Amino acid sequence: MDIGGKTAIVTGASRGIGPYIAKSLAKQGVNLIAVARSESGLKETQIDIENGGGVCHIHPYDLTEINALQGLIHDLWSLYGPIHVLVNNAGIEQYQFFDQIEKDEISSILKTNLRCPMELTRSILPKMIEQKDGHIVNIASLAGKKGLAYNSVYSASKAAVIMWSDGLRQEYWDSPIDISVICPGFISEAGMFYDGQIPPPPLLGASKPQKVADAVLKALKKGSCEIIVNQGPIRPLLAIGQLSWRIADMLTRWFGVPALNRKRISV
Numbered sequence: 001m002d003i004g005g006k007t008a009i010v011t012g013a014s015r016g017i018g019p020y021i022a023k024s025l026a027k028q029g030v031n032l033i034a035v036a037r038s039e040s041g042l043k044e045t046q047i048d049i050e051n052g053g054g055v056c057h058i059h060p061y062d063l064t065e066i067n068a069l070q071g072l073i074h075d076l077w078s079l080y081g082p083i084h085v086l087v088n089n090a091g092i093e094q095y096q097f098f099d100q101i102e103k104d105e106i107s108s109i110l111k112t113n114l115r116c117p118m119e120l121t122r123s124i125l126p127k128m129i130e131q132k133d134g135h136i137v138n139i140a141s142l143a144g145k146k147g148l149a150y151n152s153v154y155s156a157s158k159a160a161v162i163m164w165s166d167g168l169r170q171e172y173w174d175s176p177i178d179i180s181v182i183c184p185g186f187i188s189e190a191g192m193f194y195d196g197q198i199p200p201p202p203l204l205g206a207s208k209p210q211k212v213a214d215a216v217l218k219a220l221k222k223g224s225c226e227i228i229v230n231q232g233p234i235r236p237l238l239a240i241g242q243l244s245w246r247i248a249d250m251l252t253r254w255f256g257v258p259a260l261n262r263k264r265i266s267v
């Protein structure tokens with residue numbers, strides 16, 4: 001499907017993977033509305049897109065203001081609508097022992113990673129249904145497929161995003177609305193994992209951020225339901241996890257994931 005001429009909101013477009021997604025969409029002729037808190041980060045994305053001949057409006061906003069998100073969608077639609085694509089990409093994580101994590105940190109992770117995508121989607125869906133054209137792309141994580149030690153709240157938020165997307169897809173299957181979820185593993189060169197400056201476990205490796213942007217494009221063009229972005233094939237391991245949590249936990253330890261996460265706790 002040709003996506004040129006459509007308009008897309010991309011959250012978290014100020015740094016990390018978001019700018020890759022925004023720029024890739026712009027290269028396909030999609031008009032961008034880039035949202036994040038950092039105005040300077042958004043401006044960098046805007047300049048890159050405009051230098052390539054694309055269109056990018058920026059909207060600095062704190063997406064944890066859940067009660068204000070319906071108003072945000074209303075304002076963006078009035079300014080730049082009709083809007084055809086929402087990429088829920090903004091996200092945060094927090095490495096910590098669960099018994100030491102603060103109550104507010106849990107709220108912050110769940111608000112940013114789960115409540116915000118839900119509220120943005122809830123607010124925009126009626127307009128998309130009315131115009132008979134809409135695609136929601138949620139950026140989840142492989143952390144939502146297998147729980148992560150020392151990052152369990154993040155894992156819980158991403159598992160919820162995957163299942164929420166799954167439910168939505170079935171609910172809207174016979175409507176003009178498409179729902180996709182992207183599950184990246186470790187990402188190199190940019191983003192929250194790269195910023196931690198700890199190399200990925202050698203047996204798992206890391207994918208480039210452009211692969212996530214390519215997955216978003218594929219989802220939009222082909223209407224894919226779920227795309228995993230990982231260095232090697234991971235579905236067989238996930239399938240083993242469905243059969244035996246004991247073997248899956250052992251393999252996860254063998255790959256060195258809990259040890260890596262333990263190193264990422266900032267004390």
Ligand SMILES: NC(=O)c1ccc[n+]([C@@H]2O[C@H](COP(=O)([O-])OP(=O)(O)OC[C@H]3O[C@@H](n4cnc5c(N)ncnc54)[C@H](OP(=O)(O)O)[C@@H]3O)[C@@H](O)[C@H]2O)c1
Nearest residue numbers: 012014015016017036037038063090091141187191192193
């Ligand atoms: N990097 C990886 O290895 C990896 C792997 C799997 C999944 N993911 C997922 O990919 C997505 C992007 O991650 P990333 O690696 O690019 O992370 P990142 O580099 O930390 O960037 C996160 C983005 O989210 C925005 N954001 C965070 N809190 C926000 C808030 N309250 N309001 C508005 N914007 C907010 C940030 O912008 P401001 O700070 O300017 O607000 C930034 O643009 C996330 O959903 C993440 O869970 C990443």
